[in-house]
Amino acid sequence: MRLKNPFIINSFLKFLNRLPEYPNFVQMQYSDLNFLRFTFFDVLDVVLVAIIIYQIYNLIRGTIAANIFIGMAILFALYFVVKALNMRLLTGILGNFMNVGILALIVVFQQEIRRFLLLVGRNASLQRNKAWWKYFFGRKEEEKNNLARIKPIIDACKTMKESRTGALIVFAKYYDEEFFHNSSEYLDAKITKRLLESIFQKHSPLHDGAVVIAGNKIKSASCILPLTDKTDLPPQFGLRHRAGIGISEASDATALIVSEETGEIAYAKQGKVKMNVSFPDLEKLLNKDFN
Numbered sequence: 001m002r003l004k005n006p007f008i009i010n011s012f013l014k015f016l017n018r019l020p021e022y023p024n025f026v027q028m029q030y031s032d033l034n035f036l037r038f039t040f041f042d043v044l045d046v047v048l049v050a051i052i053i054y055q056i057y058n059l060i061r062g063t064i065a066a067n068i069f070i071g072m073a074i075l076f077a078l079y080f081v082v083k084a085l086n087m088r089l090l091t092g093i094l095g096n097f098m099n100v101g102i103l104a105l106i107v108v109f110q111q112e113i114r115r116f117l118l119l120v121g122r123n124a125s126l127q128r129n130k131a132w133w134k135y136f137f138g139r140k141e142e143e144k145n146n147l148a149r150i151k152p153i154i155d156a157c158k159t160m161k162e163s164r165t166g167a168l169i170v171f172a173k174y175y176d177e178e179f180f181h182n183s184s185e186y187l188d189a190k191i192t193k194r195l196l197e198s199i200f201q202k203h204s205p206l207h208d209g210a211v212v213i214a215g216n217k218i219k220s221a222s223c224i225l226p227l228t229d230k231t232d233l234p235p236q237f238g239l240r241h242r243a244g245i246g247i248s249e250a251s252d253a254t255a256l257i258v259s260e261e262t263g264e265i266a267y268a269k270q271g272k273v274k275m276n277v278s279f280p281d282l283e284k285l286l287n288k289d290f291n
Contacts, residue, residue: 068108149191149216150286154279156196157258157265166260167200168210168240170225171290172253175214179251184209184223191218200258210243210255213290226250228271236261244268254289256282 079094097104106113153169160167172180185206189195191213199221200207209222225243233242236259244255249271257266257273265277267285277285 072105072108146287146290147283150283150290152191152193153196153213153256153286153290154283155193157256157282158279159193159197160200160258161263161265164260164263165197165200165202165258166207166240167196167256167258168225168244169196169256170210170212170223170244170247170253171256171286172212172214172219172251175212175219176251180212180220180223184212184220186220187218189218191216210247230271241266241268241273245271245273248272254285256286 075094075097079091079098082090082094157167159165195218196211198204199211206221210225211218212220212223226246227239227242228246228249230245233245238260240257240259244257244266245268247253248255248268255268257268258264259266264275265279265282267274267277267282269285269289274285
């Protein structure tokens with residue numbers, strides 16, 4: 001069969017002439033896709049960055065810092081817009097702000113950076129490794145002794161719940177004198193049900209503030225604590241709840257709150273609060289954290 005159409009014949013001849021170029025073309029296209037290759041460390045890098053971003057998001061979620069971060073992001077984007085439009089005056093003003101951006105971030109997000117470093121240190125602390133060691137060795141004996149220590153606290157909470165006496169008890173891993181002692185009355189007393197009840201009586205001079213327990217002793221009373229910056233808390237939360245959450249954010253301490261209005265018990269840890277805690281659950285929480 002003869003091909004009489006000269007256009008088809010010429011196209012076929014051009015195709016045959018360009019066949020030797022195709023291996024180089026395919027190789028060039030393959031080399032352009034080398035950036036799509038992923039190694040194990042690339043995946044690990046992405047996962048670690050995602051974890052860090054998620055932890056930072058949890059730290060600033062529902063706080064004033066989230067709004068500040070959005071405002072700084074808007075200024076950052078505005079800087080590139082005015083620079084592209086060649087608006088010299090605004091570019092100079094925003095440029096000076098950008099030059100001190102790192103220092104501004106450290107100052108503005110001082111509390112959040114502290115919480116993040118505390119979170120990292122808490123997860124890698126020797127106290128956690130010690131807890132794992134005790135989990136396998138001598139756990140029953142420790143739980144038995146710990147239950148004897150927390151019984152006066154639980155009994156006092158039962159009485160204060162019935163009488164709707166407001167209370168705030170902080171359980172610190174160690175007693176920081178500079179943090180607690182300067183704003184409280186130092187006691188260093190044995191933990192007893194009657195002492196806790198007498199401290200939080202409405203007519204007691206020490207009832208306004210927190211009781212700090214550390215090392216199996218009531219270290220101080222009427223302690224003023226930092227308040228949380230969170231803005232998404234329930235409206236029924238008063239100063240006791242905000243102070244309990246605040247101390248759990250600023251340190252590795254936990255806080256037990258008894259509501260004066262409803263008598264309900266709340267438990268704050270690592271910036272999160274658990275509401276309507278029953279006494280069996282409270283016993284489990286204290287047995288786990290108070291050691």
